[in-house]
Amino acid sequence: MDNLQTTTNHKRNALLLSIIPGLGQFYNKQLLKGLIFLIFSSSFGFVFFEMIGEGFWGIVTLGEIPKLDHSVFLLIDGIIAIIITIMGLAIYAFNLYDAHQNGKRRDLGIAVNSVRKQYHNLIDNGFPYLMITPGFFLLIFVVIFPILFVLLLAFTNYDLYHSPPNNLVDWIGFQNFVDIFRLDIWRTTFFAVLAWTIVWTFGATTLQVALGIFLAILVNQKDLKGKAIIRTIMILPWAVPAFITILIFSGMFNETFGVINRTILPFLGMEGIPWMTNEMWTRLALIMIQTWLGFPFIFAMTTGVLQSIPDELYEAATVDGASIMQKFFSITLPLVIFATAPILITQYTFNFNNFNVIFLFNGGGPAIPGQNAGGTDILISWIYRLTMTSAQYGKAAAVTMILSIIVISVALWQFKRTKSFQEEDMM
Amino acid sequence: MKKNLLVMMLVFLLAILAACAPDRAEETTPDDAGEDGTEEVTEEAKPEKLVIWEDIDKSKDWLPAAIASFEEEHGIEVEFKELNMADKIRDQLRLDGPSGSAPDVVTLPHDQIGQVVIEGLIQEITVDETVLETYSESSVTAQMYDGKLYGLPKATETPVLIYNKELMEEAPKTMDELYAFSKDFTKGDNYGFLALWDNFYFAHGAIAGMGGYVFNEAAEGLDRDDIGLNNEGAVEGAAYIQQWYQEGLFPKGIIGESGGAAMDGLFNEGKVAAVMNGPWAFQGMRDAGIDIGIVPMPTLPNGEPVKTFMGVKGWHVTEFTKNPYWATKLIEHLSNDENSKARFVAVSEIPANVALVDDPIIADNEGAKAVAVQSQYAVPMPNIPEMAEVWGPMATALQTLATGKAQPQEALDEAVKSITTNIETNHPDK
Numbered sequence: 001m002d003n004l005q006t007t008t009n010h011k012r013n014a015l016l017l018s019i020i021p022g023l024g025q026f027y028n029k030q031l032l033k034g035l036i037f038l039i040f041s042s043s044f045g046f047v048f049f050e051m052i053g054e055g056f057w058g059i060v061t062l063g064e065i066p067k068l069d070h071s072v073f074l075l076i077d078g079i080i081a082i083i084i085t086i087m088g089l090a091i092y093a094f095n096l097y098d099a100h101q102n103g104k105r106r107d108l109g110i111a112v113n114s115v116r117k118q119y120h121n122l123i124d125n126g127f128p129y130l131m132i133t134p135g136f137f138l139l140i141f142v143v144i145f146p147i148l149f150v151l152l153l154a155f156t157n158y159d160l161y162h163s164p165p166n167n168l169v170d171w172i173g174f175q176n177f178v179d180i181f182r183l184d185i186w187r188t189t190f191f192a193v194l195a196w197t198i199v200w201t202f203g204a205t206t207l208q209v210a211l212g213i214f215l216a217i218l219v220n221q222k223d224l225k226g227k228a229i230i231r232t233i234m235i236l237p238w239a240v241p242a243f244i245t246i247l248i249f250s251g252m253f254n255e256t257f258g259v260i261n262r263t264i265l266p267f268l269g270m271e272g273i274p275w276m277t278n279e280m281w282t283r284l285a286l287i288m289i290q291t292w293l294g295f296p297f298i299f300a301m302t303t304g305v306l307q308s309i310p311d312e313l314y315e316a317a318t319v320d321g322a323s324i325m326q327k328f329f330s331i332t333l334p335l336v337i338f339a340t341a342p343i344l345i346t347q348y349t350f351n352f353n354n355f356n357v358i359f360l361f362n363g364g365g366p367a368i369p370g371q372n373a374g375g376t377d378i379l380i381s382w383i384y385r386l387t388m389t390s391a392q393y394g395k396a397a398a399v400t401m402i403l404s405i406i407v408i409s410v411a412l413w414q415f416k417r418t419k420s421f422q423e424e425d426m427m
Numbered sequence: 428m429k430k431n432l433l434v435m436m437l438v439f440l441l442a443i444l445a446a447c448a449p450d451r452a453e454e455t456t457p458d459d460a461g462e463d464g465t466e467e468v469t470e471e472a473k474p475e476k477l478v479i480w481e482d483i484d485k486s487k488d489w490l491p492a493a494i495a496s497f498e499e500e501h502g503i504e505v506e507f508k509e510l511n512m513a514d515k516i517r518d519q520l521r522l523d524g525p526s527g528s529a530p531d532v533v534t535l536p537h538d539q540i541g542q543v544v545i546e547g548l549i550q551e552i553t554v555d556e557t558v559l560e561t562y563s564e565s566s567v568t569a570q571m572y573d574g575k576l577y578g579l580p581k582a583t584e585t586p587v588l589i590y591n592k593e594l595m596e597e598a599p600k601t602m603d604e605l606y607a608f609s610k611d612f613t614k615g616d617n618y619g620f621l622a623l624w625d626n627f628y629f630a631h632g633a634i635a636g637m638g639g640y641v642f643n644e645a646a647e648g649l650d651r652d653d654i655g656l657n658n659e660g661a662v663e664g665a666a667y668i669q670q671w672y673q674e675g676l677f678p679k680g681i682i683g684e685s686g687g688a689a690m691d692g693l694f695n696e697g698k699v700a701a702v703m704n705g706p707w708a709f710q711g712m713r714d715a716g717i718d719i720g721i722v723p724m725p726t727l728p729n730g731e732p733v734k735t736f737m738g739v740k741g742w743h744v745t746e747f748t749k750n751p752y753w754a755t756k757l758i759e760h761l762s763n764d765e766n767s768k769a770r771f772v773a774v775s776e777i778p779a780n781v782a783l784v785d786d787p788i789i790a791d792n793e794g795a796k797a798v799a800v801q802s803q804y805a806v807p808m809p810n811i812p813e814m815a816e817v818w819g820p821m822a823t824a825l826q827t828l829a830t831g832k833a834q835p836q837e838a839l840d841e842a843v844k845s846i847t848t849n850i851e852t853n854h855p856d857k
Contacts, residue, residue: 255679
């Protein structure tokens with residue numbers, strides 16, 4: 001539409017000239033900007049050209065000559081090359097866009113920004129971008145890069161017999177995923193472990209959340225004396241480093257020498273329980289330990305939320321004749337859940353991958369006949385076993401992928417459903 | 428306009444892709460030739476320096492002197508660095524090797540040899556027959572993989588019987604004696620004899636002593652298809668192991684991951700008369716104030732010795748060294764009688780040198796002597812990578828035996844079945 005009204009076609013000319021970065025800007029008489037684009041892109045090309053080329057070659061072939069080509073390093077170089085290429089393309093696209101925009105301004109007869117004005121523009125509008133750039137770059141290499149690496153690894157046959165430098169790693173497509181579901185030993189183990197992982201996630205997390213909220217509401221009662229000291233005590237399990245707590249519990253649950261079987265249960269008139277050698281009891285013990293470890297955080301958070309609920313709500317409810325239970329279910333609980341929902345979801349995802357407590361308590365044991373994972377192994381600790389003892393890096397990456405997909409999709413679905421992400425304010 | 432943009436981007440990308448392949452090809456050829464060339468030339472030429480990676484805290488008081496004598500003799504400078512041998516050296520070598528900063532000589536436990544050879548981290552060495560004769564035969568076997576020699580033995584270790592002299596006046600000669608003693612002594616918190624027989628490393632002694640074996644010996648190393656862990660002898664051994672647990676001589680508290688800590692704790696409190704443990708445990712027990720006696724394991728009821736697993740630590744020449752010849756000379760030097768003796772004095776790890784067994788310094792050392800004698804009956808842990816698949820299923824079987832959840836024959840059949848399946852899945856035929 002704009003074309004009809006203009007006689008010149010600077011827009012097109014500038015865009016075409018910008019195929020060589022900077023020329024379009026020169027054409028638009030923005031010398032400094034053009035120079036920056038030209039120097040930046042030519043040095044970018046000069047520095048990275050060879051690296052990008054080799055990177056692409058490496059990631060496609062994963063090496064051709066054993067001992068000389070190191071497949072894993074080539075894969076890494078390839079990922080870096082891809083990241084750099086995307087960055088380069090982004091700059092290039094911006095260059096084209098900029099030339100096109102300024103050409104358009106000229107077509108419409110608007111003056112092109114002077115250097116000073118461009119500078120102000122950058123500071124005024126681009127400031128947030130300028131500030132997040134370093135962090136963003138860091139993020140790319142610290143977070144995105146490893147994710148890409150695992151993602152790609154899942155499609156290779158990287159294991160002991162395909163380990164550089166003596167051997168090459170090859171792309172094998174979806175073979176790892178097929179194997180996990182096709183080979184008996186993998187399939188039975190995978191589903192057994194997955195089932196327990198889900199039970200564990202929901203059992204342990206729900207318990208710790210319920211206990212935390214319950215205790216917080218209990219301690220928040222108006223007439224209760226000594227709130228400060230009670231709250232401090234409640235927070236204590238959180239203050240002790242988790243791995244120490246777990247190791248102490250591991251000792252306490254020892255079947256012969258642990259204080260639980262030896263002192264506490266006999267005191268209650270009960271027989272000793274096979275905590276460490278029967279998988280059902282080990283699972284129960286683990287859920288109890290995680291509840292112990294996890295509730296203080298929920299407790300502290302809920303306490304904070306409770307104090308921000310205005311008393312008027314309860315007073316109004318009392319006037320309307322609501323019972324205590326009604327007040328709890330219609331006022332307290334919805335408000336607490338609303339305020340803490342995102343954190344509650346992260347608690348679930350955290351427990352889904354809670355390696356520490358499983359590994360430190362009983363090393364994923366006790367052993368179960370007929371599967372290559374222990375009775376309390378969750379997916380993440382099973383993956384650890386796979387990579388550490390069997391050197392099945394490709395398969396482990398594939399299981400990791402499946403695991404990530406589960407966690408990410410559940411989390412995304414939950415986040416989207418949660419009201420706190422949709423509404424600005426509930427009250 | 429947008430379409431144009433996309434097309435241009437694609438052209439740009441293709442240009443890059445097209446430019447890369449020849450670039451790389453040109454580079455590989457001279458590189459390749461260069462490497463081969465240098466290797467041939469430097470076969471005998473002396474390098475400026477060699478680098479050793481020794482286990483952590485194991486170089487003090489002997490390695491500097493050993494290096495000095497090597498430098499004096501050959502005029503080659505030697506540097507060393509300490510890294511944890513159990514996993515760090517291997518892991519670091521994987522990274523440092525390809526990037527060009529690898530050492531020339533490393534030390535590794537022998538059960539990692541198969542794995543690192545397949546990965547291509549260490550290389551075959553050639554030494555004179557006279558050199559090999561200075562080490563015990565089994566320790567040299569442990570350094571072989573696929574019929575080739577990959578290192579020289581540095582130290583050996585194997586579990587022995589450690590007893591508390593206050594609780595046990597004389598060490599038993601047979602397991603039957605120990606059993607009778609244990610029956611009598613085990614009461615409340617006191618135990619006559621404890622061993623981590625739910626861990627295959629320790630349980631192997633009884634199982635192999637009764638006639639079981641992991642992989643059978645074949646002409647070229649071990650035969651991974653011949654597993655003897657559910658044969659008659661192995662079942663007998665497993666039944667023998669189960670007996671100790673069933674009769675309450677071994678408590679349930681020493682089963683599983685934290686069992687070792689529980690057992691050490693009890694022994695150090697003076698509540699256990701005897702335990703089966705390796706030479707690494709001696710110092711901690713002495714530090715706990717226990718007056719310990721150390722003897723080889725008593726003989727089994729069938730008259731056979733307990734065939735414990737032997738671990739051999741060795742010196743290896745890395746694949747990445749530019750001077751395999753001199754690196755080999757260096758490890759010969761490090762493991763010769765004189766330096767091995769100095770190493771034993773410094774770090775108390777028992778050398779594999781035959782000449783040193785009768786040397787007063789070892790013969791008069793109770794612990795070293797017991798380990799040396801026990802080593803004669805011991806079997807080197809299999810060093811083929813298939814061994815990685817044995818530990819898990821065997822631990823499962825032994826644990827279910829110990830807790831009485833399964834009977835010996837079925838537990839071992841189950842274990843062998845999963846070992847076989849795991850080997851077939853994870854270790855394709857060569």
